[in-house]
Amino acid sequence: NAGVMQNPRHLVRRRGQEARLRCSPMKGHSHVYWYRQLPEEGLKFMVYLQKENIIDESGMPKERFSAEFPKEGPSILRIQQVVRGDSAAYFCASSPWRERSYEQYFGPGTRLTVT
Amino acid sequence: DAKTTQPTSMDCAEGRAANLPCNHSTISGNEYVYWYRQIHSQGPQYIIHGLKNNETNEMASLIITEDRKSSTLILPHATLRDTAVYYCIVRVVTGGFKTIFGAGTRLFVKA
Numbered sequence: 001n002a003g004v005m006q007n008p009r010h011l012v013r014r015r016g017q018e019a020r021l022r023c024s025p026m027k028g029h030s031h032v033y034w035y036r037q038l039p040e041e042g043l044k045f046m047v048y049l050q051k052e053n054i055i056d057e058s059g060m061p062k063e064r065f066s067a068e069f070p071k072e073g074p075s076i077l078r079i080q081q082v083v084r085g086d087s088a089a090y091f092c093a094s095s096p097w098r099e100r101s102y103e104q105y106f107g108p109g110t111r112l113t114v115t
Numbered sequence: 116d117a118k119t120t121q122p123t124s125m126d127c128a129e130g131r132a133a134n135l136p137c138n139h140s141t142i143s144g145n146e147y148v149y150w151y152r153q154i155h156s157q158g159p160q161y162i163i164h165g166l167k168n169n170e171t172n173e174m175a176s177l178i179i180t181e182d183r184k185s186s187t188l189i190l191p192h193a194t195l196r197d198t199a200v201y202y203c204i205v206r207v208v209t210g211g212f213k214t215i216f217g218a219g220t221r222l223f224v225k226a
Binding site (some may be wrong): 003033035042043044045048055056058059062089093103105106107108110 | 218
């Protein structure tokens, strides 16, 4: 059973470009969470999604950031017009269902560098 | 979610038990104690969780005080690969689906 997959593992973007980060949850998991970790800081919750629904986006910046988890395919975290402050590691986690959400399995992360 | 307090860093000799404390004096009756760890540059890894009874699995043991205001994660025989940041988190099981990570404890296991 493959773990949570994230791609790309490393992404370099110039200021003003768009970044698209993908997350494929573990098989059978229908809940996805995105976290951001700035250099030398802890993980910060961004958004929680189920298939086709955003459940909690309280940690998402109000502008430029969006997330989706379509019926088919991976979850996508999209950052428009990236700035240097967006440089961070972005981790995705998945869980089987809400009542077992403590079983959050994390992916290896995508390291975004904005030049 | 209740706030937790952990030491910033700890050292442990290889082969010895590593005891990582966590204070959560404002924990509510329906909140569990969870532990995750993050080895350098990797995604966090779930270790163990408990409500009020002590728990043990293949990775660690969790000791929760009777008043539930503090807990200790025990790695019985620490290895160099256990060097990581350990996060103590308290949250409800249902409804509290997002995990709030604090600063954690940076554990250094030394040969």
